[in-house]
Amino acid sequence: MRPNLELLDGRLVERVLGEAFELLLDPGVRVQAPEAADLLAAAGAEVRGEVARIPGSVVRAALESAPRAFALHDRSGEPAVRYGAGVVQFDPGSCGVHVLDPETLEHRSSRSADLVRLVQVAEMLPEYAAQSTAVICSDVPAAIGDLYRLFLVLLHSARPVVTGAFTAGGSRAMVELLAADAGGAEALAERPRAVFDVCPSPPLTWSAFGGRNLVDLARARVPVQIVSMPLAGGAAPVTLIGSVVQHAAESLSGIAIHQLARPGSPVVWGGAPAILDMRSGATPMGAVETAMLDVACAQVGRSLGLPTHGYLGATDAKVVDAQAGLETATGAFLGGLGGIDLVSGAGMLDFLLCQSPEKLVVDAEAIGMVQRLLRGIGTPTETLAVAAFAAARPEGRFLELDETRRLFREEQRIPSKVIDRASHQAWLDGGAVDTFGRARGRVEQLLAAYRRPAPAPDVEAALVAIVRREAERAGQGEPAELPGLPADVAVGGG
């Protein structure tokens, strides 16, 4: 039996969807992207000014054509992140603007070298099924920022990637990069490696930016994660259930636009809901209510048979401290029990602003614990205990049993040294190092052991050429060097 948490009963899910469909008609959805509004109008939505009133039939047709399950592939073309398969998977949070300096504990502007470090650490941790474009690179011209992040991840990782574009046209060059990586547009559509987060603006709005990306990506058949983020009490109703309704309405409208642009293109019922902190107006990612929203929103998506995503395993703490640990683990556990297909957010501090490799290794332990929990309590032996007693008799020497040696790795998750299980004396002798200190040590170890899973030289050359061209097009001239580039990549001329 797999443990499983549901926060809404079946009738309530029906009511959520009922009200969401109602909202799509009245007040309707603001659609500021002309290409998206045109698609809706042609399908029978009433579009007046910015507002589209979307009939249930349009949404239901979209729900019919949206795939129930699909996979993101690793570089070798093997499925690695399986959406809609009943497996909970994790990836680091995206798009931080700072990194936590492990020496000074300063939150400093993230640079290419920081992204590379994060990718290398995550690549060494089996708990992460995918990479993400985890931080922006402040040493690269902003105009090619989104492209450059993806470029560096593709060069340093073999895993699938969760990413996103910063501008309306931004996804175009990124898709081109992915196609070059996959061996052509057709190969990319068949075995996509990346998924793009695309966000509606709360409440009930598709900005020109979000709407256009939705349409472009659907047409390119590149998977999209619709990341609706109702902020309960701020940009959404204060009740958690009201925010779940808004999330459903925004997601349904997105799926409608997406499937109209290209029926059958892969799309995920994603989300990054949060409550609004009533003191500061901040959007706490570590609040228990935020986790409850994620679980409930995903439950609604699953009831429609759609792949799901959520944003948990992040904290609002500023350093990797007790608050970070408890918020991260709470979120990861609830997300896991909620059966969310892909949970993004690990490594993040400070309201998704600050990434930390050290936090990534601590979080991997929390995620490992979740994964263990989800495997549940199995029955790998014929009798549950009787045979073991027979074998261990009379003194109960379980430690010497064949069965013990054979099964302990299944029954127990072996933690890394980040988790302290030494005796007090051994801990003192080891320098009395705390969690963060142990995490720092482990980051260094992982970095030392990391080997780059290099793409073929011609693929690499193609990636470099695209980035150079885009840099020039953005009027940045030719960057003298490409920061974060592995030493063994042929830079090529111009």
Place this chain on the structure above:
Amino acid sequence: MTSELFAAMRQSIVEGDADRAEELAARALGEGMDPLAAIDEGYVPGLRHVGDHFAIGEMFLPEMMLAARAMKRAVAVLEPEMARRASRRRVLGRVVLGTVHGDIHEIGKNLVGMMLSASGFEVHDLGVDVPFERFVEKAREVDADIVGVSALLTTTMVGQRSVVEALRDAGLRPRVKVMVGGAPVTRGWAEEIGADGYSEDAVGAVNLARQLVGA
């Protein structure tokens, strides 16, 4: 009687009861009270109470929001009489506020705007994705003291510099002050682009604005 009325006005703001605030404003006018006195001695103390308690974490955003709305409604009732008496409500300053071009994050900017207007600034909110020149035009049109520019993305932050430059090119600097904010914005960045100040949150934004207008 007057002091009772002032107390009731103060209370209506603290409770965020806009209907009551409006009704009391009408009563004050009926009794021939100077609208400026009603504002300064009746409503403003209520707003100050809410602001002070908000700052120490004992009142919360929804209470702040409703207090500001009640204040606005009361002032609207008093305005025609103020105009007739040619008395002008003393505002601390005029602020043009917006989220910079290419950026659609609005929640932080709205909070800042709400807190500024609750604290006695006249706020002209241009919304989100605001072209640089719009800030200049509006600043000129309303004779602004301060232009506040919000940016939440590292890609759009650079637009804050463009606003500073556009104001300078229009000859409005240094008279019109510029304050910047948004999650990725730092003091260092504000200094680098030649803005006059930066704040991390809405309460800080009010303090900064006061400082910039010398209030």
